[in-house]
Amino acid sequence: MKTFIKSIFLFALSAVFMVSCAPSEKKGSKSNKGALAGNAAEKVYVAPGELDSHYAFISGGFSGQLAVYGLPSGRLFRVIPVFSQDPEKGYGYSEETKPMLMTSHGFVPWGDSHHPDISQTEGSVDGRWIFINENNTPRIARISLKTFETEEIIEIPNSAGNHSSSFVTENSEYVVAGTRFSVPFPQRDMSIKDMKGNFSGALSFLKIDPESGEMNIAFQIKMPGFNYDLSHPGRGKSHGWFFFSTYNTEEANSLLENNASRNDKDFIAAINWKKIEEYVANGGGKKVPANYAHNTWDDNSHTATSVMKKEVLVVEPKDVPGAIFFLPTAKSPHGCDVDPTGEYIIGNGKLAAAMTVHSFTKLQKAIADKAFDGDAYGIPIIKFEAVNYGSVEPGAGLGPLHTEFDTRGNAYTTFFISSEVVKWNVKDLKVLDRHKVYYSVGHLMIPGGNSRTPDDKYLVAMNKITKDRYLPTGPEVCQSAQLFDISGEKMELLLDFPTIGEPHYAAGISADKIMGKDGKKTTKIYKLDENTHPYAVKSEAETKVVRKGNEVHISMSMIRSHFSPDNIEGVKVGDKVFFHVTNLEQDYDVPHGISMIGANTSELLIMPGRTTTFTWEPKQIGVWPFYCTDFCSALHQEMQGYIRVSPKGSDIPISFTLDGDIPGAEEE
Amino acid sequence: MKKSKIIMIIGSLLLLGLFVFPLWNITLEAPQYPIPLGMDIHINKFSDTHEFDIKNINLMNHYVGMQYIPETIPEFKVFPVVIGIMVLLGVIIGFTGNYKWYLGWFILMSALGIAGMYDFYLWEYDYGHTLDPHAIMKFKNPDGTKMGFQPPLFGTKDILNFTAHSYPMPGAWLMFSGMMLTFIAFFVGKKEAK
Numbered sequence: 001m002k003t004f005i006k007s008i009f010l011f012a013l014s015a016v017f018m019v020s021c022a023p024s025e026k027k028g029s030k031s032n033k034g035a036l037a038g039n040a041a042e043k044v045y046v047a048p049g050e051l052d053s054h055y056a057f058i059s060g061g062f063s064g065q066l067a068v069y070g071l072p073s074g075r076l077f078r079v080i081p082v083f084s085q086d087p088e089k090g091y092g093y094s095e096e097t098k099p100m101l102m103t104s105h106g107f108v109p110w111g112d113s114h115h116p117d118i119s120q121t122e123g124s125v126d127g128r129w130i131f132i133n134e135n136n137t138p139r140i141a142r143i144s145l146k147t148f149e150t151e152e153i154i155e156i157p158n159s160a161g162n163h164s165s166s167f168v169t170e171n172s173e174y175v176v177a178g179t180r181f182s183v184p185f186p187q188r189d190m191s192i193k194d195m196k197g198n199f200s201g202a203l204s205f206l207k208i209d210p211e212s213g214e215m216n217i218a219f220q221i222k223m224p225g226f227n228y229d230l231s232h233p234g235r236g237k238s239h240g241w242f243f244f245s246t247y248n249t250e251e252a253n254s255l256l257e258n259n260a261s262r263n264d265k266d267f268i269a270a271i272n273w274k275k276i277e278e279y280v281a282n283g284g285g286k287k288v289p290a291n292y293a294h295n296t297w298d299d300n301s302h303t304a305t306s307v308m309k310k311e312v313l314v315v316e317p318k319d320v321p322g323a324i325f326f327l328p329t330a331k332s333p334h335g336c337d338v339d340p341t342g343e344y345i346i347g348n349g350k351l352a353a354a355m356t357v358h359s360f361t362k363l364q365k366a367i368a369d370k371a372f373d374g375d376a377y378g379i380p381i382i383k384f385e386a387v388n389y390g391s392v393e394p395g396a397g398l399g400p401l402h403t404e405f406d407t408r409g410n411a412y413t414t415f416f417i418s419s420e421v422v423k424w425n426v427k428d429l430k431v432l433d434r435h436k437v438y439y440s441v442g443h444l445m446i447p448g449g450n451s452r453t454p455d456d457k458y459l460v461a462m463n464k465i466t467k468d469r470y471l472p473t474g475p476e477v478c479q480s481a482q483l484f485d486i487s488g489e490k491m492e493l494l495l496d497f498p499t500i501g502e503p504h505y506a507a508g509i510s511a512d513k514i515m516g517k518d519g520k521k522t523t524k525i526y527k528l529d530e531n532t533h534p535y536a537v538k539s540e541a542e543t544k545v546v547r548k549g550n551e552v553h554i555s556m557s558m559i560r561s562h563f564s565p566d567n568i569e570g571v572k573v574g575d576k577v578f579f580h581v582t583n584l585e586q587d588y589d590v591p592h593g594i595s596m597i598g599a600n601t602s603e604l605l606i607m608p609g610r611t612t613t614f615t616w617e618p619k620q621i622g623v624w625p626f627y628c629t630d631f632c633s634a635l636h637q638e639m640q641g642y643i644r645v646s647p648k649g650s651d652i653p654i655s656f657t658l659d660g661d662i663p664g665a666e667e668e
Numbered sequence: 669m670k671k672s673k674i675i676m677i678i679g680s681l682l683l684l685g686l687f688v689f690p691l692w693n694i695t696l697e698a699p700q701y702p703i704p705l706g707m708d709i710h711i712n713k714f715s716d717t718h719e720f721d722i723k724n725i726n727l728m729n730h731y732v733g734m735q736y737i738p739e740t741i742p743e744f745k746v747f748p749v750v751i752g753i754m755v756l757l758g759v760i761i762g763f764t765g766n767y768k769w770y771l772g773w774f775i776l777m778s779a780l781g782i783a784g785m786y787d788f789y790l791w792e793y794d795y796g797h798t799l800d801p802h803a804i805m806k807f808k809n810p811d812g813t814k815m816g817f818q819p820p821l822f823g824t825k826d827i828l829n830f831t832a833h834s835y836p837m838p839g840a841w842l843m844f845s846g847m848m849l850t851f852i853a854f855f856v857g858k859k860e861a862k
Contacts, residue, residue: 525720560727586720587727588703634731635804 040494043485046073054447054508056460057116057130058481061502064111066132066143071447071458071508072483074497082141082150083111083134087602091150094604095578095613096533099306103137103155104291112136115166115230115443115505118145119213123170123235123452127513127521129213131166131175138162140177140206142213145514147299147523154215155292157312158185158202164228164244164336167450168208170235174273175215177204178244182225182251186288195253197377199225203244205273214296219280219313221324223269224377225251227260230335230402235452236342238360240274243345245329245336249376260332261351267326267381268336268347270363275323276315284320285313300532302610318378325367326376328384329356330391335402335443339411340452344389344426348400348413355400355413357429359389390429397422397434401442404449406456406486414441414461421461421484423491435491437482439465446486447508455510459484459491462503469496479503524588526609533611535580540564541664545656552577552654557663558592558606559584560633563626564663566641570654573618573647579604579626582611592639593629603629618645672857673762676770679849680758685842686711686751692788692840693717694819696725697831707737708837709788711747732828733803734817735795743787750780758850767857774850781847785821792818 046052052070060067064084068077085092085101092101092109101107111134118125129151130143138156143149156162156177164178178201184190185200200222207218227248234241246267252259279285290312297304317324330349333356337346345363347356363382365371371386392400397415400422405411411426419440423433441463447455461482470478478498485492515521528538537543537557543564545554552575557564563581571577583592585608595603599616606612618624628639646652656662690708695717697704705725706717714737716722726736754777761769796818799806807815807828819825819832826832836844 585727587724 040485040492044072044074044483044495046070046075052511054455054458054510055514056445056447056481056506056508057118058445058460058462058499058506059113059116059132059502059504060500061114061479061504062112063501064113064134065500066113066116066130067500067503068148069481069497069499070511071460072494074481074483074495076500078148079500080143080148080150082132082143083108083113083139083153085109085602088605090602090604090612090614093602093614095615096303096611099304100150100153100295100297102295102306103139103293104157104308105137108137110136111139113141113504114163116507117166117168117175117450118507118509119172119208120168120170120451121172123239125448125451125453125507125509125513126172127509128172130507131168133162133165133177135161135163135180138177138179140166140175140215142175142215144213146521149297151213151297151299152215153293153295154206154217155294156202156204156217157290157292158183158187158200158220158222158314159204161227164203164231167231167233167242169233169242169273170239170452172208172210174205174218175208176231176233176242177206178228178231179203179223180227180229182227182248185222186290192253195225196251197225199251201226201228203228203269203271205242205276216294217312219276219285219315221271221276221315221317223317223324224379226267228269229333232336232338232450234338234342234360235340238338238342238345240272241360242271242273243336243338244269244271245333245347246326247332247334264331264352265328265384266332267376268329268333268345268358269379270325270327270345270382272323276320279320279323280313280315285315287311288314299526300530302526302531302533302536302612322367324379325363326379326381327358327363327387328373328381329358330354335400337403337405337411339405339426340407340454342452346403346411346413348402350399350401350416352400353395353398355392355403357389357391357426358387362389363387392424392429393431402444404444404446404454404459406446406454408456412444412446412459412486412491414444416440416442419463421459421491423486433490435484435493437461437463438469438480438496439463439467441482442503443505445506445508447510450507455508457485457487458508459486460506460508462499462506464502466498470498481506525586526607528582528584528586528609531582531609531611533580533582535578535582535613536611537582537584539584539664540658543656543658543663545570545654547654550575554579554581554656556581556594557584558582558594558628558639560590561628561635561639562658563594563628563639563641564658565656566658568641568654568656569644569646570652571618571643571645572650572652573621573645575618577616577618577643578613579616580611580613581606583608585609590632591630592632594626595629596626596643597624605630618643621645621647670857670860672767672770672853672860675849675856676773676853677759677762679846679853680755680762680773682842682846682849683751683755683758685846686839687748689839689842690715690837691843693833693835693837695833696728697833698829710839711751712744713740728830729817731804732807732817733800733805735798735800737795741791743791747784754780762853767854767861770850770854770857774847774854777847777850781843789821792821795819 054071056069066080081091116132119129138159142152159179160183161180163180182199182201203221206215226246229245231244248260295306329347330352332351333347334350335348345358366386371383372380373383397418399417403413445460483495583606692709695706797816820834
């Protein structure tokens with residue numbers, strides 16, 4: 001037995017030796033050839049029929065959506081429609097999904113999605129929901145990771161440019177939403193040049209229901225009118241705190257590129273949310289009028305509901321002394337990141353060469369010692385030396401944006417201006433490795449990066465510019481992600497892959513947390529028995545067409561490979577025809593689609609067991625076809641039907657048949 | 669109590685397993701069904717291996733004009749009664765009867781079993797051969813006769829894009845074991861009588 005163990009040990013040792021001697025290893029970090037330099041191709045090859053080990057949820061940026069990729073392959077699986085209409089899936093077009101895009105400004109068909117973050121339990125990503133913020137018309141969405149569909153969107157009042165969002169605390173107590181553009185709070189008609197001292201920046205804490213995941217704004221902190229850029233929760237020892245980076249502490253309202261870049265230091269706002277939560281629980285804060293949409297999706301009625309909320313609880317910082325502090329941080333910090341232990345708070349000063357590292361232990365001592373350096377609008381400013389742990393050595397790179405961490409005490413920071421990712425040690429602040437990226441990297445992602453337990457094999461860098469990295473496609477070329485292996489001492493570039501929209505930010509998680517070990521955790525079908533849609537049909541016998549004035553309601557079914565009914569007469573020019581279509585399938589991966597010639601809307605793509613509605617207002621007489629748009633079966637091409645449209649005022653009665661009979665008539 | 673009696677009673681009681689476990693299973697594999705479709709046959713019902721499997725088998729089969737698997741069949745009323753009576757009879761014989769009765773019970777049960785299998789075969793034959801004349805797809809055997817889609821009575825068979833498996837389930841194994849025990853009980857009883 002002993003010799004056996006010994007020989008295994010020797011074998012392992014020799015393997016290590018061989019790997020470290022391989023010439024490709026060193027080349028890998030310098031070369032931009034990636035896969036050719038070493039065994040990178042093998043590391044990203046997921047053989048046909050095999051599955052990726054991780055999910056990467058990469059924000060679509062200005063596409064308004066969230067894209068789902070596999071790691072290490074970089075393959076795109078699905079684009080989840082969130083803030084923008086998606087005609088491919090009927091999202092934002094079907095009667096049931098339109099309410100998801102309602103806001104206090106009415107129906108908004110587009111959004112700018114930014115920072116996805118996965119729900120957590122005890123400091124680890126749990127794969128239940130993923131949250132994502134919309135920057136333009138401030139909103140936060142919650143997406144189910146069972147169905148991979150948007151289940152909820154809540155608008156954030158008193159906010160503009162919902163940027164420092166949507167990060168989740170370590171037990172999913174709250175998801176936060178911060179304000180990028182400070183604005184009058186509440187909005188009012190006033191001169192722009194009177195901004196200074198008169199605008200505010202709301203930081204909103206949305207309580208997450210632990211069972212349903214439903215979000216509600218618990219309180220909004222009315223902060224000074226700076227710009228709040230990014231944020232991250234404290235964790236472990238700093239759980240209960242939240243940190244927001246600020247820029248434009250100058251409060252400039254024009255030519256910000258100069259005027260908001262004057263101060264050498266801006267702030268990280270440290271917020272003790274537990275203290276504010278307690279204050280609110282004891283009746284603190286003031287309910288003020290507001291107007292914001294809260295849209296929720298129901299998987300039984302397969303319908304979204306939009307409700308306008310009329311009130312929000314506002315907390316003034318001065319009313320909760322000892323809860324909010326400003327930490328001076330080098331120049332216009334972007335990312336504001338907390339390491340897995342919760343001790344180090346990193347300000348990525350994007351206009352400075354140095355990165356500021358603050359210590360949570362020092363912060364607590366500074367507060368106890370009242371080591372303040374004045375205040376800003378009544379909020380104490382901690383003395384820089386009293387909270388600062390150190391700075392990452394100068395020359396680390398230019399334009400640090402965002403830092404994530406591994407479990408071995410290392411940090412990885414993107415540098416936008418010098419287009420590189422830099423690995424450094426959090427404790428001794430020494431740079432360990434650097435690697436070029438192509439080009440102008442924004443955020444990066446390590447699966448579980450915003451948690452106590454990063455799953456630190458892979459790192460994904462997200463680039464704004466690709467220039468010559470892919471085949472040219474005219475003036476607009478794709479943006480991209482780059483995958484690194486960070487399990488070794490040196491980062492190894494493995495793969496480039498193009499992304500949808502702008503890959504703004506991402507969250508990752510190991511696949512088994514979402515699939516379950518047997519792959520059963522994700523939803524496969526919706527059960528017909530549980531469908532409570534008012535126009536749902538449970539069988540073909542229930543299908544029918546009913547006229548109500550000039551509205552015609554078709555309760556239609558679809559199953560391989562026909563519609564019921566598929567011949568309809570009695571529709572007239574000027575009618576509004578509602579197709580309420582139920583997919584009667586109860587089999588995995590058998591959606592059907594439907595579209596009607598001339599309908600001024602998108603197709604519907606209907607999952608098994610679901611009912612969805614589109615409308616058609618026929619303008620011309622004739623006999624018009626509809627058909628299944630998703631290649632569903634061998635008889636997909638035959639899955640079609642006709643509707644006869646008669647002139648306005650015609651007396652042809654409504655009739656509907658399948659194969660010559662009224663559906664269900666045979667069975668009676 | 670004599671050993672033969674105990675074996676006879678236990679053997680008969682094992683038939684009660686049929687009220688708990690399925691008797692038979694038919695499973696259909698196809699490339700687009702990496703998780704195969706399956707149907708369990710109990711003495712009183714058909715059931716899905718995975719929820720909605722029977723519905724999906726019906727959907728597949730309608731393309732070749734096969735009938736829907738019925739919700740229930742008359743046999744589902746008869747089988748439980750027959751099995752119930754046989755269990756009762758076996759236990760009574762075990763307590764009171766001569767060992768020769770054990771053999772009688774075994775022969776009767778075997779006859780009923782064969783009748784049951786024959787009935788199942790007839791249903792399968794009808795299911796696989798009585799096809800809708802307006803079937804979407806019609807297939808012919810190489811010899812020009814109409815192709816049937818009867819699943820195998822026992823074993824594995826390729827039918828178009830499907831591979832059909834037909835095998836006994838725990839209910840049947842318990843029944844077979846029980847019957848074997850009653851047969852053994854006969855010989856043990858015979859030995860004891862000497």
